[in-house]
Amino acid sequence: xxxxxxxxxxxxxxxxxxxxxxxxxxxxxxxxxxxxxxxxxxxxxxxxxxxxxxxxxxxxxxxxxxxxxxxxxxxxxxxxxxxxxxxxxxxxxxxxxxxxxxxxxxxxxxxxxxxxxxxxxxxxxxxxxxxxxxxxxxxxxxxxxxxxxxxxxxxxxxxxxxxxxxxxxxxxxxxxxxxxxxxxxxxxxxxxxxxxxxxxxxxxxxxxxxxxxxxxxxx
Amino acid sequence: xxxxxxxxxxxxxxxxxxxxxxxxxxxxxxxxxxxxxxxxxxxxxxxxxxxxxxxxxxxxxxxxxxxxxxxxxxxxxxxxxxxxxxxxxxxxxxxxxxxxxxxxxxxxxxxxxxxxxxxxxxxxxx
Numbered sequence: 001x002x003x004x005x006x007x008x009x010x011x012x013x014x015x016x017x018x019x020x021x022x023x024x025x026x027x028x029x030x031x032x033x034x035x036x037x038x039x040x041x042x043x044x045x046x047x048x049x050x051x052x053x054x055x056x057x058x059x060x061x062x063x064x065x066x067x068x069x070x071x072x073x074x075x076x077x078x079x080x081x082x083x084x085x086x087x088x089x090x091x092x093x094x095x096x097x098x099x100x101x102x103x104x105x106x107x108x109x110x111x112x113x114x115x116x117x118x119x120x121x122x123x124x125x126x127x128x129x130x131x132x133x134x135x136x137x138x139x140x141x142x143x144x145x146x147x148x149x150x151x152x153x154x155x156x157x158x159x160x161x162x163x164x165x166x167x168x169x170x171x172x173x174x175x176x177x178x179x180x181x182x183x184x185x186x187x188x189x190x191x192x193x194x195x196x197x198x199x200x201x202x203x204x205x206x207x208x209x210x211x212x213x214x215x216x217x218x219x
Numbered sequence: 220x221x222x223x224x225x226x227x228x229x230x231x232x233x234x235x236x237x238x239x240x241x242x243x244x245x246x247x248x249x250x251x252x253x254x255x256x257x258x259x260x261x262x263x264x265x266x267x268x269x270x271x272x273x274x275x276x277x278x279x280x281x282x283x284x285x286x287x288x289x290x291x292x293x294x295x296x297x298x299x300x301x302x303x304x305x306x307x308x309x310x311x312x313x314x315x316x317x318x319x320x321x322x323x324x325x326x327x328x329x330x331x332x333x334x335x336x337x338x339x340x341x342x343x344x345x
Contacts, residue, residue, distance in 0.1 A: 006326040124221035
């Protein structure tokens with residue numbers, strides 16, 4: 001009987017590919033944000049609003065991850081985005097390799113921002129580095145105000161949390177302050193923005209968050 | 220349920236390591252799994268059993284070392300382990316906390332039998 005030292009992260013191969021993706025993104029000076037949330041929190045609607053509200057001279061690409069269909073890609077294309085759909089066929093998250101495989105289909109060289117819409121799931125995608133500049137976790141007021149503590153890992157890993165559907169707050173028992181505090185406890189570096197992708201409330205803050213990150217990336 | 224894809228990634232590393240020990244039999248895989256890693260050890264074991272059925276690792280056991288979620292308070296400098304996800308620093312109640320461990324997901328070591336546990340001479344049974 002013998003012991004063999006391995007000392008290797010299980011996702012080291014994913015991390016290696018993610019590092020290559022990151023190099024490609026950094027060389028092109030493109031800001032890459034990875035959107036993670038439960039199904040139905042409004043990722044695609046937020047993307048649509050974002051595409052409409054970002055300065056028109058910015059070139060935006062979208063990578064859509066879903067188990068099946070190109071529905072989300074069709075929606076963002078209608079708002080002027082160029083993009084590509086990844087169907088995971090049952091897989092609950094995107095991996096760095098899946099992203100690497102679609103990059104040749106995209107004009108990354110000439111892009112300013114890439115939005116990756118991950119498969120709707122608060123758990124599995126948090127473990128996979130795709131080479132992005134930051135993970136953005138989306139919550140919706142309709143999901144209930146207990147989510148940060150129930151799904152802590154995604155908050156440890158995220159650079160920004162967005163609370164969507166705040167236009168519905170008057171009709172719901174939703175404690176925004178509690179969510180704010182939970183996010184802060186889990187990750188003091190993770191800001192919480194409150195928006196309504198539908199009414200446009202709070203979207204200015206979100207757009208300026210993105211453009212500030214883009215300036216940082218280029219400096 | 221990403222435990223299956225985690226298992227696949229794990230077995231790729233195991234395969235490469237075992238290739239350096241031809242003829243050896245893999246007895247146990249020792250893993251470090253952080254409590255905050257989103258990996259459920261029971262599901263990981265189940266996924267491992269499914270994926271290794273009828274293969275060279277059919278009798279291999281997974282041994283999971285669970286690493287507690289621990290943090291450090293940036294305000295008062297105290298360090299602590301979370302029993303559950305806690306609301307702030309237990310000492311000064313500050314929320315300015317950084318996670319110091321508990322997000323691990325790694326293969327620490329393999330236990331092998333270099334004599335291959337009675338494989339017929341000539342090896343390749345398949």
